[in-house]
Amino acid sequence: xxxxxxxxxxxxxxxxxxxxxxxxxxxxxxxxxxxxxxxxxxxxxxxxxxxxxxxxxxxxxxxxxxxxxxxxxxxxxxxxxxxxxxxxxxxxxxxxxxxxxxxxxxxxxxxxxxxxxxxxxxxxxxxxxxxxxxxxxxxxxxxxxxxxxxxxxxxxxxxxxxxxxxxxxxxxxxxxxxxxxxxxxxxxxxxxxxxxxxxxxxxxxxxxxxxxxxxxxxxxxxxxxxxxxxxxxxxxxxxxxxxxxxxxxxxxxxxxxxxxxxxxxxxxxxxxxxxxxxxxxxxxxxxxxxxxxxxxxxxxxxxxxxxxxxxxxxxxxxxxxxxxxxxxxxxxxxxxxxxxxxxxxxxxxxxxxxxxxxxxxxxxxxxxxxxxxxxxxxxxxxxxxxxxxxxxxxxxxxxxxxxxxxxxxxxxxxxxxxx
Amino acid sequence: xxxxxxxxxxxxxxxxxxxxxxxxxxxxxxxxxxxxxxxxxxxxxxxxxxxxxxxxxxxxxxxxxxxxxxxxxxxxxxxxxxxxxxxxxxxxxxxxxxxxxxxxxxxxxxxxxxxxxxxxxxxxxxxxxxxxxxxxxxxxxxxxxxxxxxxxxxxxxxxxxxxxxxxxxxxxxxxxxxxxxxxxxxxxxxxxxxxxxxxxxxxxxxxxxxxxxxxxxxxxxxxxxxxxxxxxxxxxxxxxxxxxxxxxxxxxxxxxxxxxxxxxxxxxxxxxxxxxxxxxxxxxxxxxxxxxxxxxxxxxxxxxxxxxxxxxxxxxxxxxxxxxxxxxxxxxxxxxxxxxxxxxxxxxxxxxxxxxxxxxxxxxxxxxxxxxxxxxxxxxxxxxxxxxxxxxxxxxxxxxxxxxxxxxxxxxxxxxxxxxxx
Numbered sequence: 001x002x003x004x005x006x007x008x009x010x011x012x013x014x015x016x017x018x019x020x021x022x023x024x025x026x027x028x029x030x031x032x033x034x035x036x037x038x039x040x041x042x043x044x045x046x047x048x049x050x051x052x053x054x055x056x057x058x059x060x061x062x063x064x065x066x067x068x069x070x071x072x073x074x075x076x077x078x079x080x081x082x083x084x085x086x087x088x089x090x091x092x093x094x095x096x097x098x099x100x101x102x103x104x105x106x107x108x109x110x111x112x113x114x115x116x117x118x119x120x121x122x123x124x125x126x127x128x129x130x131x132x133x134x135x136x137x138x139x140x141x142x143x144x145x146x147x148x149x150x151x152x153x154x155x156x157x158x159x160x161x162x163x164x165x166x167x168x169x170x171x172x173x174x175x176x177x178x179x180x181x182x183x184x185x186x187x188x189x190x191x192x193x194x195x196x197x198x199x200x201x202x203x204x205x206x207x208x209x210x211x212x213x214x215x216x217x218x219x220x221x222x223x224x225x226x227x228x229x230x231x232x233x234x235x236x237x238x239x240x241x242x243x244x245x246x247x248x249x250x251x252x253x254x255x256x257x258x259x260x261x262x263x264x265x266x267x268x269x270x271x272x273x274x275x276x277x278x279x280x281x282x283x284x285x286x287x288x289x290x291x292x293x294x295x296x297x298x299x300x301x302x303x304x305x306x307x308x309x310x311x312x313x314x315x316x317x318x319x320x321x322x323x324x325x326x327x328x329x330x331x332x333x334x335x336x337x338x339x340x341x342x343x344x345x346x347x348x349x350x351x352x353x354x355x356x357x358x359x360x361x362x363x364x365x366x367x368x369x370x371x372x373x374x375x376x377x378x379x380x381x382x383x384x385x386x387x388x389x390x391x392x393x394x395x396x397x398x399x400x401x402x403x404x405x406x407x408x409x410x411x412x413x414x415x416x417x418x419x
Numbered sequence: 420x421x422x423x424x425x426x427x428x429x430x431x432x433x434x435x436x437x438x439x440x441x442x443x444x445x446x447x448x449x450x451x452x453x454x455x456x457x458x459x460x461x462x463x464x465x466x467x468x469x470x471x472x473x474x475x476x477x478x479x480x481x482x483x484x485x486x487x488x489x490x491x492x493x494x495x496x497x498x499x500x501x502x503x504x505x506x507x508x509x510x511x512x513x514x515x516x517x518x519x520x521x522x523x524x525x526x527x528x529x530x531x532x533x534x535x536x537x538x539x540x541x542x543x544x545x546x547x548x549x550x551x552x553x554x555x556x557x558x559x560x561x562x563x564x565x566x567x568x569x570x571x572x573x574x575x576x577x578x579x580x581x582x583x584x585x586x587x588x589x590x591x592x593x594x595x596x597x598x599x600x601x602x603x604x605x606x607x608x609x610x611x612x613x614x615x616x617x618x619x620x621x622x623x624x625x626x627x628x629x630x631x632x633x634x635x636x637x638x639x640x641x642x643x644x645x646x647x648x649x650x651x652x653x654x655x656x657x658x659x660x661x662x663x664x665x666x667x668x669x670x671x672x673x674x675x676x677x678x679x680x681x682x683x684x685x686x687x688x689x690x691x692x693x694x695x696x697x698x699x700x701x702x703x704x705x706x707x708x709x710x711x712x713x714x715x716x717x718x719x720x721x722x723x724x725x726x727x728x729x730x731x732x733x734x735x736x737x738x739x740x741x742x743x744x745x746x747x748x749x750x751x752x753x754x755x756x757x758x759x760x761x762x763x764x765x766x767x768x769x770x771x772x773x774x775x776x777x778x779x780x781x782x783x784x785x786x787x788x789x790x791x792x793x794x795x796x797x798x799x800x801x802x803x804x805x806x807x808x809x810x811x812x813x814x815x816x817x818x819x820x821x822x823x824x825x826x827x828x829x830x831x832x833x834x835x836x837x838x839x840x841x
Contacts, residue, residue, distance in 0.1 A: 019450065020450050020451075021783055022779055022780065022782075022783045023780060023783065058713060059707070059713065059716070060707075060708055060709070060710065060712075060713040063707050063708040064708055064769070067708060067769050067770070067772065067773045068769065068772075070772060070773070070776040071772075071773045071776040071777060071780075094776055094779055094780065098776075098779050099776065128717065131719070132716050132717060132719070135719050135722065136716075136722050136723075139674060139722035139723075139742070140722075142673055142674065143672070143673040143674045145673055146568055146672050146673055146674070148566060248671070249671040249838060250566040250671055251562045251565050251566050252559065252562040252563050252565070252566050283504075284500035284504075284510070285500060285501060285504045293556060294552075294556075297552050297553075297554075297555025297556050297559075298555070298559075299556070299559050300556055300557070300559035300560035300563055301563075318559060318562075318563050319559065320559065320562070349505075350501075350504040350505065350507075352507075353504060353505065353506060353507030354504060354507050355507070356507050357506075357507030357508065357509070357525055357526065357527070358507075360452050360453065360507075360525075360526040361452075361453060361526075363452045364451055364452050364453050364785070416566070418566075418671070
């Protein structure tokens with residue numbers, strides 16, 4: 001794989017040349033420091049831009065055009081990374097050699113129209129299109145409660161500190177009710193002119209040709225933004241664990257536990273913490289899986305996951321409500337055992353092997369490869385080769401030390417009261 | 420080992436059928452890091468009643484899935500998850516209506532892992548104690564699905580379409596059926612359905628074909644298991660008509676959801692063809708490039724919309740799925756669309772292009788290719804390596820013929836509404 005980075009003025013262009021795939025992937029990644037209101041706006045804008053353009057005024061027409069381009073497809077996704085709101089626009093298409101000469105350029109042109117030639121009139125998005133997208137996003141905001149597992153995590157975070165991780169990823173009802181096609185258009189202009197922008201191109205490409213194509217079709221009216229640290233400052237550890245229990249008309253109860261992580265240095269954040277999480281609750285070899293699920297049959301799923309940029313560790317489990325106290329007790333015990341060094345070299349080795357295997361997986365996925373370059377900029381994460389070496393430098397003492405930086409803060413139970 | 424190829428996709432594969440009936444499909448890739456292995460038995464949750472050695476047996480719903488869980492038990496304490504972890508290999512299993520699959524995916528120790536996998540699937544170890552322990556875990560899994568709105572809609576949909584076929588049961592069974600499973604029942608099912616003649620192995624990705632073959636052919640269990648036990652799966656008579664034309668039920672949800680379903684017979688000799696034409700029909704009439712979907716979105720009648728198909732040994736069914744607050748209106752709209760649709764040849768040609776492009780993208784991915792092979796063998800009896808050619812042959816005449824054989828009035832509707840607040 002050959003990597004080139006070019007400063008294009010208003011954005012950085014990353015070219016990753018590889019002959020491993022029959023497709024070319026182009027991702028336009030846009031990041032802006034988060035505000036709560038903009039969470040809702042970023043979700044709607046992402047959907048709005050891929051719904052129609054000035055040339056293809058309905059979704060149907062847009063899709064028919066994509067089909068004509070041998071299924072070239074543009075998708076948009078919005079998310080939060082620590083202190084950033086992100087919108088990613090991705091084009092995936094087959095190489096010309098599998099379709100027809102000129103299709104790659106035509107697809108890139110089509111992609112640029114989605115970004116820059118939106119279905120807009122009089123400084124407003126087309127009303128009909130806006131109505132459809134607003135209604136669909138409203139529906140998502142109204143019904144996130146239906147996914148009880150995700151809902152329990154949302155309720156957990158809402159009961160923690162006043163930080164961006166509290167913002168509900170689906171958006172906010174008040175904000176969407178007040179949104180108009182004009183206010184969305186203003187956000188569109190604002191977001192495109194104030195974001196940190198990176199464009200990634202991955203495939204069996206002629207790099208000089210692609211530099212020209214990108215220059216031609218991607219003209220951003222923005223100054224290159226200075227990076228801010230995406231990391232949300234670690235919270236003060238609270239003295240007592242807060243417990244919240246809410247009822248719902250469901251059969252299985254959902255347990256969600258939020259733990260704060262204090263004072264991580266870069267090595268710990270990128271390496272030690274990952275191994276700690278794998279050993280504690282990150283897979284079928286973890287303490288949670290082996291002891292709480294397999295040994296005591298207390299649940300079908302119980303796992304932990306790390307949110308590096310939020311300085312949080314989240315534990316979740318699906319349990320019967322009678323097993324709440326017992327499950328919580330066992331979770332606490334496993335966490336305490338980690339601080340007492342009650343885990344073996346074999347546990348560390350398994351976790352390291354798991355990690356290295358995941359690195360290898362990356363190389364077979366174009367999206368995952370692009371993610372590594374994103375992480376490099378965002379988190380100062382090392383390249384794959386370096387990571388596979390550095391992970392082996394983590395010692396048992398490091399893991400014990402990091403385990404003492406993790407403390408349980410809030411326990412949330414969505415209690416199932418259905419017979 | 421026979422060398423064959425996926426037509427027009429620049430990808431070779433290898434096939435062999437052993438004397439004991441086990442089939443092997445190998446797809447080596449030059450430029451991938453990983454390998455993926457599936458060891459599959461053509462035995463899923465759809466098998467309840469069966470005859471073996473002249474004896475009639477009845478198995479409870481959920482047993483194939485329970486059996487899948489129990490295969491991970493080992494007498495020496497080193498279970499497959501642990502073994503796979505040693506080389507950082509991903510290990511999992513899944514049960515569907517028609518198959519149970521054991522999966523390893525990784526980039527190290529291929530031969531060792533392949534050998535281990537064949538061994539553990541051939542070493543059943545069920546005790547009263549380990550069966551009891553598993554019940555707790557599986558019951559939690561079943562309860563999780565019982566809360567899941569999509570699962571609820573899917574269950575009610577199947578019950579509204581089919582009457583006697585085992586597909587009306589959830590794959591995992593119910594809390595009650597799971598609670599009563601015995602180790603004897605597990606051994607009976609294992610001994611009948613986990614024999615080489617009822618199983619196959621698929622490997623894709625980065626591996627050596629000859630070394631792989633050697634491991635399989637020299638495996639002690641596969642060499643031992645050379646007797647083929649004949650069995651017969653028994654199905655009750657299934658009516659051609661739907662079971663319940665309209666079902667409405669209250670569920671813990673916010674937005675109402677519905678399914679609109681059509682049931683019909685299909686020609687067993689043309690199953691793949693039927694599925695191609697039905698899928699093309701659904702894509703053109705209800706898919707994201709259809710005028711119907713555009714109208715429904717513009718008129719605010721749906722906030723989420725899609726379709727799926729299902730089949731048993733005799734029948735196929737179409738399911739239109741929607742999230743909507745205008746249930747009755749939408750049902751009428753769908754009904755009208757089934758009566759008045761038109762299919763244009765130019766639309767069919769455009770979709771053929773899309774499907775062929777999709778075949779190129781899919782062959783690039785070792786996991787997707789593996790899934791497709793497993794699906795083909797289970798559903799159609801063999802790998803289908805000429806899909807690009809079959810797609811090119813799609814024509815309006817055959818489309819019309821197949822659509823004309825369907826009675827679109829043979830329909831069922833399921834509506835899930837929010838619990839009424841008292």
